[in-house]
Amino acid sequence: MRPSDFPRDAKFYDPSIPPFCDEGGMFHVLSHADVMRVLQNKDEAFSRDQEPYLGEGAPIHMAMEFMWMVEPFTLDGETGRHDVLRGVVEPWFKNNAVRTMEPVIRQLTVDTVNEVVSKSTGTVNVATEMSSRLSMRVICRLLGMDIEREDWMRAQLDIFNTSPWDDMPPQWEVQAYFWQMVAKRLADPSDELLDVLVSAWSDGTIDDRELLGYLFGFTAAGTDTTGASLANAFCYLAEFDKLDWARDRIDDDEALRRATEEILRFGTPFPMKPLYVRSDVRFGDLEVPAGSVLAVWFAAANRDEAVNGGQAGSDPSTFDPERWPNRHLALGWSTHYCLGSELARLETRILLQEALRRLPGLRMDTSKPFRRIAGIVDSVTEAHFIFDQDAADRVRAELARDN
Numbered sequence: 001m002r003p004s005d006f007p008r009d010a011k012f013y014d015p016s017i018p019p020f021c022d023e024g025g026m027f028h029v030l031s032h033a034d035v036m037r038v039l040q041n042k043d044e045a046f047s048r049d050q051e052p053y054l055g056e057g058a059p060i061h062m063a064m065e066f067m068w069m070v071e072p073f074t075l076d077g078e079t080g081r082h083d084v085l086r087g088v089v090e091p092w093f094k095n096n097a098v099r100t101m102e103p104v105i106r107q108l109t110v111d112t113v114n115e116v117v118s119k120s121t122g123t124v125n126v127a128t129e130m131s132s133r134l135s136m137r138v139i140c141r142l143l144g145m146d147i148e149r150e151d152w153m154r155a156q157l158d159i160f161n162t163s164p165w166d167d168m169p170p171q172w173e174v175q176a177y178f179w180q181m182v183a184k185r186l187a188d189p190s191d192e193l194l195d196v197l198v199s200a201w202s203d204g205t206i207d208d209r210e211l212l213g214y215l216f217g218f219t220a221a222g223t224d225t226t227g228a229s230l231a232n233a234f235c236y237l238a239e240f241d242k243l244d245w246a247r248d249r250i251d252d253d254e255a256l257r258r259a260t261e262e263i264l265r266f267g268t269p270f271p272m273k274p275l276y277v278r279s280d281v282r283f284g285d286l287e288v289p290a291g292s293v294l295a296v297w298f299a300a301a302n303r304d305e306a307v308n309g310g311q312a313g314s315d316p317s318t319f320d321p322e323r324w325p326n327r328h329l330a331l332g333w334s335t336h337y338c339l340g341s342e343l344a345r346l347e348t349r350i351l352l353q354e355a356l357r358r359l360p361g362l363r364m365d366t367s368k369p370f371r372r373i374a375g376i377v378d379s380v381t382e383a384h385f386i387f388d389q390d391a392a393d394r395v396r397a398e399l400a401r402d403n
């Protein structure tokens with residue numbers, strides 16, 4: 001398998017396929033225009049609410065109280081909790097996230113890359129040893145969890161990811177740990193994201209379940225997605241012979257920003273979102289009745305000519321790190337647009353800079369397998385690279401001396 005190979009049927013990457021209903025009765029939309037129409041949701045016909053899928057009395061996992069599973073309207077058309085929940089944290093993400101997290105992410109990245117150099121093997125599985133590790137460490141720091149908890153939290157997230165929706169374990173240990181974090185923060189306040197949450201909980205804006213929902217929800221939303229995209233960054237640059245291109249632009253934030261958008265577009269780590277249809281809708285000749293499930297394929301929409309914004313850009317089926325404009329939908333659109341988008345971009349830029357600087361000669365080891373698993377997130381599990389170990393040791397010593 002090559003990094004650019006599709007991990008599922010190629011039709012889910014083809015925006016020219018008209019909306020259709022599969023043999024299981026699920027509807028699918030794939031073009032940029034149709035996906036945008038659903039995401040804009042002007043008539044409130046589509047909902048992320050999980051209620052229709054859960055049996056009567058089924059346990060509700062804390063992650064289902066998070067903003068990604070509630071709408072500004074309920075299934076009955078009453079006012080929903082989404083905008084309140086998003087409103088609590090959106091100012092922090094807009095004003096503080098990048099400013100306060102940049103030095104933190106830089107240090108975590110340097111530590112993570114240095115651990116690779118310390119192995120003294122000249123080899124690295126970019127997926128497991130750098131990408132998913134860094135994305136979990138960043139989430140731990142973002143939320144105020146102990147970094148030592150990274151493996152434990154990873155295991156808890158795996159339990160969540162592999163449990164059926166209608167039979168989620170309550171994950172009491174995680175709930176207990178989150179309450180300990182809250183208690184500590186009440187006793188010793190700071191000005192981080194956790195303090196924003198604790199203060200909204202103290203003044204009654206959000207309730208107990210919602211507070212836990214943020215902590216688990218951010219972990220679930222920001223870890224595997226970002227981990228996949230970070231691995232994609234190295235794999236696509238390697239496969240399309242652009243690693244030297246990136247090395248030459250290591251301090252050019254604008255060039256790396258464009259490359260990051262293309263990595264997001266081309267890989268679309270979160271390929272599809274299933275939505276509940278509240279009222280009858282029509283896509284061309286296809287009638288979608290109320291009560292159906294509609295899958296919106298970001299992965300297909302991102303290969304639509306529309307990503308070039310009406311300008312003469314490269315063919316969307318090719319990887320072009322200089323593509324601009326790049327109207328991809330890998331981070332969603334409109335009401336539920338990804339709240340962590342700037343953090344994900346920042347992590348990509350910083351990891352590319354630090355890894356390309358500290359691992360000289362980094363290149364893909366094509367003698368070893370590459371593996372991507374199709375799922376809610378299309379995660380990369382194996383992406384083997386090699387680098388010049390002696391040169392990496394020298395760079396590490398030089399950089400340590402300069403600091």
Ligand code: HEM
Binds near residue numbers: 340
């Ligand atoms: C490359 C990494 C990422 C990708 C590809 C990604 C993708 C997405 C997508 C497609 C959506 C919209 C889903 C929908 O329409 O229902 C979304 C929403 C969201 N993302 Fe991300 N995401 C990434 C990283 C992050 C990070 C790092 C965080 C936070 C730490 C985060 C937090 C969220 C939240 C809170 C929402 C829900 C927003 C809302 O419902 O209002 N994401 N993300």
